[in-house]
Each structure stands twice: as C-alpha cells, then as structure tokens.
Amino acid sequence: MKEKTILLVEDNPDDVALTLRALKKNNISNDVVIARDGVEALDCLFGTGKYEGQDVETLPVLVLLDLKLPRISGIEVLQRLRSDERTKFVPVVILTTSKEEQDLIDGYRFGANSYIRKPVDFSNFIEAVRQLGLYWLVLNEAPPLGG
Amino acid sequence: MQNDTNKYRRLFEDSVAGMFWATFEKGLIIETNPAMRRLFGVDSFEGTRATDFYVRSEDRERIKEQLLRNGAVRDLEILFKRKDGSEFWGSHSAWRYADQEDVVEGIIIDISHRRWAEDALRRSEAKYKTLFNCANDAIYIIRDSEIIDCNPQTLKMFGCTQKEILAAQSPIRFSPPLQPNGKDTRVKFFEKIGKTLSGEPQSFEWKHYRHDGTPFDAEVSLNRIEVDGEVLVQAIVRDITERKQAEEKIREANEDLRRRSAELEVLNRELEAFSYSVSHDLRAPLRAIDGFSQALLEDYYEQVDEQGKDFLRRVRAASQHMARLIDDILVLSRISRAELRYGTVDLSALVSTVAAELQKTNGKQEIDFIAAPGIAVKGDPNLLRIVVENLLNNAYKFMGNKSGTIEFGTVMQDGRPVYFLRDTGVGFDMAYMNKLFTPFQRLHREDEFEGIGIGLATVQRIIHRHGGHIWAEGEVGKGATFYFTL
Numbered sequence: 139m140k141e142k143t144i145l146l147v148e149d150n151p152d153d154v155a156l157t158l159r160a161l162k163k164n165n166i167s168n169d170v171v172i173a174r175d176g177v178e179a180l181d182c183l184f185g186t187g188k189y190e191g192q193d194v195e196t197l198p199v200l201v202l203l204d205l206k207l208p209r210i211s212g213i214e215v216l217q218r219l220r221s222d223e224r225t226k227f228v229p230v231v232i233l234t235t236s237k238e239e240q241d242l243i244d245g246y247r248f249g250a251n252s253y254i255r256k257p258v259d260f261s262n263f264i265e266a267v268r269q270l271g272l273y274w275l276v277l278n279e280a281p282p283l284g285g
Numbered sequence: 286m287q288n289d290t291n292k293y294r295r296l297f298e299d300s301v302a303g304m305f306w307a308t309f310e311k312g313l314i315i316e317t318n319p320a321m322r323r324l325f326g327v328d329s330f331e332g333t334r335a336t337d338f339y340v341r342s343e344d345r346e347r348i349k350e351q352l353l354r355n356g357a358v359r360d361l362e363i364l365f366k367r368k369d370g371s372e373f374w375g376s377h378s379a380w381r382y383a384d385q386e387d388v389v390e391g392i393i394i395d396i397s398h399r400r401w402a403e404d405a406l407r408r409s410e411a412k413y414k415t416l417f418n419c420a421n422d423a424i425y426i427i428r429d430s431e432i433i434d435c436n437p438q439t440l441k442m443f444g445c446t447q448k449e450i451l452a453a454q455s456p457i458r459f460s461p462p463l464q465p466n467g468k469d470t471r472v473k474f475f476e477k478i479g480k481t482l483s484g485e486p487q488s489f490e491w492k493h494y495r496h497d498g499t500p501f502d503a504e505v506s507l508n509r510i511e512v513d514g515e516v517l518v519q520a521i522v523r524d525i526t527e528r529k530q531a532e533e534k535i536r537e538a539n540e541d542l543r544r545r546s547a548e549l550e551v552l553n554r555e556l557e558a559f560s561y562s563v564s565h566d567l568r569a570p571l572r573a574i575d576g577f578s579q580a581l582l583e584d585y586y587e588q589v590d591e592q593g594k595d596f597l598r599r600v601r602a603a604s605q606h607m608a609r610l611i612d613d614i615l616v617l618s619r620i621s622r623a624e625l626r627y628g629t630v631d632l633s634a635l636v637s638t639v640a641a642e643l644q645k646t647n648g649k650q651e652i653d654f655i656a657a658p659g660i661a662v663k664g665d666p667n668l669l670r671i672v673v674e675n676l677l678n679n680a681y682k683f684m685g686n687k688s689g690t691i692e693f694g695t696v697m698q699d700g701r702p703v704y705f706l707r708d709t710g711v712g713f714d715m716a717y718m719n720k721l722f723t724p725f726q727r728l729h730r731e732d733e734f735e736g737i738g739i740g741l742a743t744v745q746r747i748i749h750r751h752g753g754h755i756w757a758e759g760e761v762g763k764g765a766t767f768y769f770t771l
C-alpha cells in the first residue's frame with residue numbers, strides 16, 4: 139500500500155462512484171483502495187485472502203467505513219482493527235447511511251474516530267467530504283507507526 | 286353416750302355445711318349451726334321463717350310436698366337469698382321424723398360456684414350452637430373417620446339430608462377418588478386426619494362432590510377438639526368455587542396478556558429491524574439519484590438544455606424530499622417505541638429557546654413572541670423538545686408573511702393545567718380539524734407552505750405517550766391555537 143492511501147470500505151458501487159467523485163471535486167488526490175465488503179477490508183489490512191503477500195507495512199492514512207456490509211459488518215471490521223496492536227490507531231471514519239442510535243453507540247463503543255451520515259443532497263455530501271479531507275488528511279497528525 | 290353426744294355436737298358446730306332444725310308447718314327455725322348462720326349472713330335466725338330465705342316460694346312448697354310424701358328430700362338445688370338480699374345456690378337435703386311430725390332437720394351446702402360455672406358454660410354453648418347453626422361454612426365433627434354431627438350449612442353445601450350425610454359416614458364419600466394434584470383422596474384424607482389428631486391443625490384445598498355428583502372446590506380446616514374426654518376432629522369446609530373461578534379468570538387474563546405482550550414484543554422487534562433497514566437501504570438509492578443528477582448537471586452542462594436542467598433539478602428536489610419523508614417516518618416510528626425517560630422540563634424556558642432560534646431564521650416579518658414564565662412539567666425532555674419544535678415551527682411557518690403574535694401559556698380546565706400555543710397566522714378550517722393530526726394529511730398546498738404533514742402526527746403521538754391529549758381551535762385567516770395536556 140502506498141503512503142497516505144485512503145481505504146474506502148463500501149459495497150454499493152453507486153456510493154463508491156459518488157465518493158470518488160466527491161474526493162476528486164475536492165482535489166483530494168490520495169490513492170484510494172476500495173474494499174467491497176468486510177472480508178476484503180480485513181484482507182487488505184492484514185495481507186490475507188486476495189491481498190496475500192502484499193505489503194501491509196504501510197497502513198492507510200484513513201479508513202472510510204460503511205456499516206452495512208455483506209459477510210463481515212463494518213462494526214466487526216472496526217472491532218478487529220482495534221483489537222490488533224498494529225492497526226489499533228488507524229483513523230476510522232464511519233461513513234454510512236443510518237443514524238440509528240444503536241449504530242452510533244456501537245461505532246463509538248468500538249473506537250471509531252468519527253461518525254458521518256451521508257447526506258442525500260449531493261452538494262452537502264461534497265461539502266462533508268471536503269471538511270473530512272481537510273481534517274483527517276491535512277490538519278490531523280497521524281499516529282506514529284506501529285502504535 | 287355422753288361422749289357420743291359431745292362428738293355429734295362438735296361435728297354440728299364445726300361442719301362447713303349449714304345445718305338446722307325447723308318446724309314443718311310454719312317453718313320456724315329452732316336451731317342452726319355457725320355454718321348455717323354464716324351462709325345466710327345472720328347472727329341469729331330468731332324471729333325469721335324459712336320462707337324468708339327462698340327466692341322462689343314454690344321451691345318451699347315443693348320441698349314441703351316431698352317431705353310429706355317421702356319424709357325426705359335429697360340434694361335439691363335451690364336458689365336462696367341472704368338477709369342482705371344477695372342470692373346463692375344451695376344443695377338442700379332435709380328429713381322429717383315419723384315420731385316428730387312437725388320437726389324438720391336439714392343441711393344446706395353452698396354450690397353457687399358450680400352452678401354459675403355451669404350457667405356460663407350453658408350460655409357459651411348456646412352461643413356456639415348459634416354459630417354452628419348459622420355459619421356460612423359447613424362445620425362437621427369427625428370421630429375416627431366418620432361424620433357424627435354436622436351443621437345445616439353442611440347439608441346445604443353437599444345437597445343432602447342429615448340422614449344421608451351420617452349414612453355416608455366419611456367425607457371420602459363426598460370426594461372424587463383422586464385430588465387435582467393426582468393424590469389418592471383416601472391416603473390424603475387419613476394423612477390430614479392423622480396430623481390433626483397429633484395436634485397439628487390442617488388447612489388445605491380439597492375437591493369435593495355434592496350428593497348429586499357435581500364437583501366443587503373447597504377450602505378445609507381441620508382442628509382437634511376434645512369433648513367429654515373424647516378426641517374428635519372438627520372440620521370447617523368453605524365452598525370456594527366462585528373464588529376458584531375468579532382466580533382462573535385472572536390467570537387466563539394474565540396468560541392472555543403475557544401472550545399478547547410477547548407478540549407485541551416480536552412485532553416491535555420486527556418493526557425495529559424494518560426501520561433499521563429502511564434507514565439504511567431506502568436512502569442509498571436516493572443518494573445515487575441525487576448524486577448522479579448533480580453529476581449530469583455538472584459534467585454535461587453544455588449538452589443539456591435548460592428544460593433538461595430543470596428536469597434534473599426536479600429529480601434532485603424530489604429525492605431530497607423523499608429523504609426527508611423517510612427521516613420523519615423513522616422519527617415517528619421511533620417515538621412510538623422509545624422508552625420514556627421522565628424528568629422535569631421547564632416548558633417556558635424550552636419554548637423561549639426554540640422561539641429565539643426561529644426568530645433568527647424567520648427574521649423577515651415582525652412577530653411578537655410571548656411566553657408565560659415558570660411553567661414546569663414532568664415528561665421526557667427529548668420528546669417534549671420535539672413537541673415544542675414542531676408546534677413552534679408550525680406557528681412561525683403559518684404566520685406566512687403577516688406580522689402578528691405567537692403566545693405560549695397555560696389555562697386551568699377541570700382542575701388540570703392545559704398548555705397552549707396560539708398564533709395569529711393563516712389559521713385553518715375547523716371542518717378539517719380531525720385531519721390535522723393524521724400522518725401525511727396536509728391542509729395547505731405544497732407551494733403555499735412546505736412540509737410533509739407528519740409534524741403534528743408526531744406531536745400527537747408524543748402527547749399520547751405522556752398520557753395527555755392535544756386538540757386545536759382555529760379560523761381561516763385569524764390564527765390557530767393548539768392545546769395540550771400531559
């Protein structure tokens with residue numbers, strides 16, 4: 139994984155396209171790796187499955203995590219990330235559709251750094267991605283490698 | 286002989302029984318011993334007659350008659366009176382000698398103590414007899430295992446005659462072979478009788494049969510009693526059929542309630558899952574519709590003509606409207622399910638805060654806002670905030686472009702406070718009053734006032750969940766007032 143890669147965990151292709159578009163609109167030019175479900179996300183982070191043998195030394199600068207995913211849910215991905223020494227400090231922003239109380243509680247309980255609900259109005263979404271990029275990719279100091 | 290005389294004299298003088306000689310005809314008292322004088326409370330009987338000392342003169346006549354006939358009376362129980370008028374019971378014996386026909390020799394022993402104890406016993410027995418005869422419970426006496434006596438209620442309860450019940454011998458004859466818990470009636474009966482006889486009173490439920498075979502539920506108390514040295518068992522039986530039936534009804538009602546609440550819980554969980562999925566899945570396509578319409582507008586701006594752009598804008602507006610609809614429905618459904626968290630809510634402060642926010646955004650026209658101070662209620666702070674936000678939002682919205690007044694206050698009605706929010710806005714036609722609180726019913730066109738018609742439905746649901754009511758009064762062009770109780 140290249141330096142400062144964003145890992146986008148999202149199963150809906152429309153949402154993938156729109157998120158990429160929003161990033162582009164905001165001139166965020168970081169590499170984006172896309173995982174289509176929870177299993178792929180974990181494979182990518184831990185070098186298993188289809189990412190077997192890939193370099194996992196470099197961690198993503200930011201994980202954008204959807205919650206409702208096939209196979210392994212976003213919350214489980216978050217739990218696995220936080221319980222591993224190597225990945226426990228990776229910034230994770232939950233980027234999802236719902237603001238159900240239970241999702242919010244679970245998200246924060248398992249250590250999400252932020253929780254953003256995707257607005258339906260695309261203009262608002264672009265603005266949300268702009269602020270998110272500014273904060274996590276520019277203002278925020280990343281955790282030291284290896285925790 | 287002289288010695289004998291002295292011996293009898295001493296006996297006479299020292300005896301605790303009263304002794305006397307008197308004349309038969311006239312009843313003149315000739316001689317008495319000290320015990321006799323003590324008995325009647327006199328120093329001397331001189332000048333008195335036997336008749337003075339009988340409470341009932343017929344007793345004296347009876348004694349005279351018997352003495353005439355038999356020459357003696359033995360142990361007659363006679364009520365005497367003393368000189369001071371007090372009475373006592375005496376056991377009276379007397380003799381008349383053939384050779385001295387006018388002399389009567391007699392002994393009187395005070396037996397008041399015994400007589401009065403017997404009287405008390407008789408009175409007490411009479412009392413218990415009444416209780417026994419008039420009791421609403423069946424009471425019967427068991428010797429060994431046989432019924433030897435029973436009260437009238439027993440006959441009524443079992444529906445048979447005294448003869449039949451005594452012939453039946455044992456209460457077992459009036460019971461099914463097995464009790465409801467599956468125990469053998471005979472075994473259980475003897476176990477209970479045994480325990481009672483060993484001094485352990487028993488109280489238990491029992492299935493009985495009436496004489497005609499109809500079963501009934503009874504509550505039985507067994508007590509050990511002793512009558513004339515004989516150990517018996519007293520049974521008190523109460524017919525609890527009605528109580529049992531009532532208990533059964535309550536049990537069924539509870540069971541029904543439990544089942545319904547379980548069903549409701551399942552439904553609730555399903556609803557929860559449904560709204561979770563609505564919240565996630567229904568919004569995603571809307572984002573795509575809105576997002577790609579926007580992308581079209583941006584990336585193909587030159588290729589799409591003005592009408593096409595208008596269409597795309599409508600698509601976007603519609604998808605955003607639908608997103609709002611979904612959110613509001615979810616709020617409404619969440620409110621129905623959410624647990625109420627009660628606290629004290631300062632309605633005056635809440636209303637003022639929300640109104641201040643709205644004043645800022647609705648700044649174009651002049652609106653006076655008045656709130657009565659110090660109105661505090663018990664309720665869920667989050668939900669009551671939703672109530673206030675919705676009502677105030679409506680009030681400001683339906684002012685239209687007019688200037689006017691919005692007022693919050695309280696009035697007393699039937700001893701309970703009623704809160705109100707009054708505006709001088711466009712008002713509404715009272716004919717549509719019942720549609721106000723129905724979800725998605727609107728009284729105004731979308732181009733007049735925006736909204737989706739779920740605010741008041743939400744408000745009503747919250748008020749109902751607090752056990753209150755909400756209603757409205759209005760007139761077209763003059764304004765509306767919303768009243769609610771909590």
